Amino acid sequence: MAYDKVTITFAPGPRSVEVPPGITILEAARLAGLNLAAPCGGTGRCGKCLVKVMSTQGDHSQQWVLACQTTVTNSLTVELPGSPLLILEKGQVQPVDLDPAVFLDDRGAVKHRAGIPVENLADTEGPLPGLAVDLGTTTLVGYLYDLTNGQPLAVASRENGQLSYGADVISRLAYALKGDAHYRELWQALAESLDKLFLDCCRQAGVNLCSVREIVIVGNTPMVHLLLNLPVLGLAAAPFQPAARGPFYSSASELGLTSLKGAVCYLPPLIGGFVGSDALAAALAQGFGLSATTQLLVDIGTNGEILLQAGEQLLAASAPAGPALEGGNIHCGMLAGTGAISKVTMDYDVHPVVIGDSKPVGICGSGLVDAIAEMLRLHMIDSSGRLVKSSELPPVISFKIKQRLQQKHGHNRFILSGGVYLDQKDIREVQLAKAAVAAGIQVVLTEAGLGAAALEALSLAGGFGNYLNPANALRIGLLGEVDCSKIHQVGNAAGSGAIMMLLSFTARERAEALSRRFRHLELANDERYREVFINQLNFPDKECGV
Structure with a gap:
């Protein structure tokens, strides 16, 4: 028997959706394709999914409610918070010789250097576009390039559509493990976001979507798993093992990316655990493996990724910083x-x-x-x-x-x-987060037999690292005891590395070789990490250098 439905209208927009009574406003927003952020994944703990509800019954009543805890019983108008994110797009792209994986041969046919069949274009006039994508937990950034001359055509960014399922990857993994239908919801939200990103890039450049031949996508381990529809159970508990490391080649249509069906998708290898291909791309962009520089690369999000080059040693680890930072x-x-x-x-x-x-x-x-x-x-x-x-x-x-x-x-x-x-609770949350990152840095350095003084450079990558005041980060003990003059902010290094792998098959092969050289440290099982973490909970008792 058919059941009655109610209409939920979301503003600004407006956008309306018919839903069965009894579901939450957050679920209705997901059904409407709206990205209402719910950092705790809809458990009611964070209180961040506040929306203004206005009745359509003629009484003009309105109230602020938690979208994840408020069930729908009648038609409503819901006003969503409007706060567009500040998304970091720029990074430091190292020069590479132009030798893209996709190219036109002497007869004008589209070829792939890895021998993968590529759909040929009806018209080979104009650019041969390729996309590099930084697939982040919070945001997505796309870089459109002409593969015939290496020139940039467009840059676009947007929120990751999975934000309504939790701010951190652990919340999303927990949701995916509830069953196949929940997993598919997450995958669908991500695929739709990527399709919109591709459309944004192509519209900006005036390029036909069908002409894009290759997409290089880098991301953290859970995001890559969710896009590729890989099992995520191994990531939900120690020892946090990925189902596969890659590299991965696929067609866009096989991944459900309907806007670019004719494109080849390349996803570089994961380093291990929660250190994904975005960290590998960042290491490529920072010249890991090209010199003997003793350098540390840190990208701090809900997981703090820590990469160290010390002579011939390449070490990688992820520290569970949590969402506080x-x-x-x-x-x-x-x-x-x-x-x-x-x-x-x-x-x-x-x-x-x-x-x-x-x-x-x-x-x-x-x-x-x-x-x-x-x-x-x-x-x-x-x-x-x-x-x-x-x-x-x-x-x-x-x-x-x-x-x-x-x-x-x-x-x-x-x-x-x-x-x-x-x-006081906020301060304690910061202490937990900073201790997790600082302890990870110290254990990685200890494993290499180094102290902080041996570092020649510490690169801060990603959005948080780009806008961070390094001196203040040192003051709270976030980065250990490194000299402030050695800290460099390198922007979206993951996006920069993805661009390098799009424009240069040689750079792509170098990144794959780098991934095999990295030794991954699983901090969750490391007794040293637990001990150092406790010691790092306090703030330094003096300012850096005082």
Whole structure:
């Protein structure tokens, strides 16, 4: 028997969808193809999927509710939060000799250097386009290039459609393991996002979608598994083994990427565990394997990927940083988008910088590190991480700063701006995240028989690393004890490496050779890591170099 349906209209847009009564607003948003972020995956823990609900019954009532906890019983209009993400697109692309895998032979036929059959074009005039894609947990970035001359044609980016299933890969893996239908939901959300990204790139360049011949996709291990429809059970528990390492060649149609059916998809090999092909691409872009430089590459997200080159040794590890440094599990935390406090300085008062020059609605990872570092400097937080009372502050601290230290429901909190604050729980979350990364760095260096002083360079990759203040990262103990002058921010290194593999088959082969040389350290089973992690929980008792 057919059952009644109700209509949910989402604004702005608007976009409407008919759904059966009893499902949540979050589920309805997914059915409508809308990317409503739910950092905790819909468990109700984070409180970040707040939406404004307006009844269509004529009473003009409205209320703020959690989308993941509110079931639909009648037709509604739902106003979604509008906060476009700040997505890092630029990186440092190393020069390569142009020898793409896909090329035109002397007779104008499209060939592939790996011997893979490629659908030939009816018209060979104009560019021979190829795409490089950085497939991130939060965002996707696409780079469209002309493979005949190596010139860029377009760059586009967008949110990963899986954000409504959780901010971190662990939440998404847990969802996928609920059953085949749940796995397919995740895959569908990702495939649709990629198709939209491809369309954005081609429209921007005025290129026919059907003319794209190859796509190089790099991503972390869970994202690659979900795209390739590989089993994910091995990633859900120690020792965190991928089902396959690759490299992988496939047609776009086999992956369900309907917009570019004629293209060949290349996914470089995974290094191991949660260190994926995005980390490999970043290592390629940073010249790993080309010199004897002792260098560390760190990309900090919910998993902090740590790669070390020390002589002939290549070591890789991932540290479970959790979502705090991307705004997750923080009361007023958010991803880097409009309204997010991204930088903080303090003197006689607090001076926040807000993305979009708008009213602050939350704080993102870079602003969080700044705020904690400044609070340590002004002795509002002691080395154990305790947020002190206003009466305990030194006399030299200004009255305005002291006024911001308040109590609510018996708990201390520090007001940054308007309704944006940090409390004791937020500080503890940062301590856990920074200890995870710092301990990972220390164990990798120890495994190589090195101390921090031996490093010639530390490269910070990715969005968080790009906007981070390195001195403040050192002040809170995030990066160990490396000299600040050796820290370099290298932008979207994963995207840069993907571009290199798109334009150069030689670079692609070099990346594959690099992947075989890396020795992966599984920190979850390393007793040293557990011991160092505990030792790293406290903040440094002094500023770097003091």
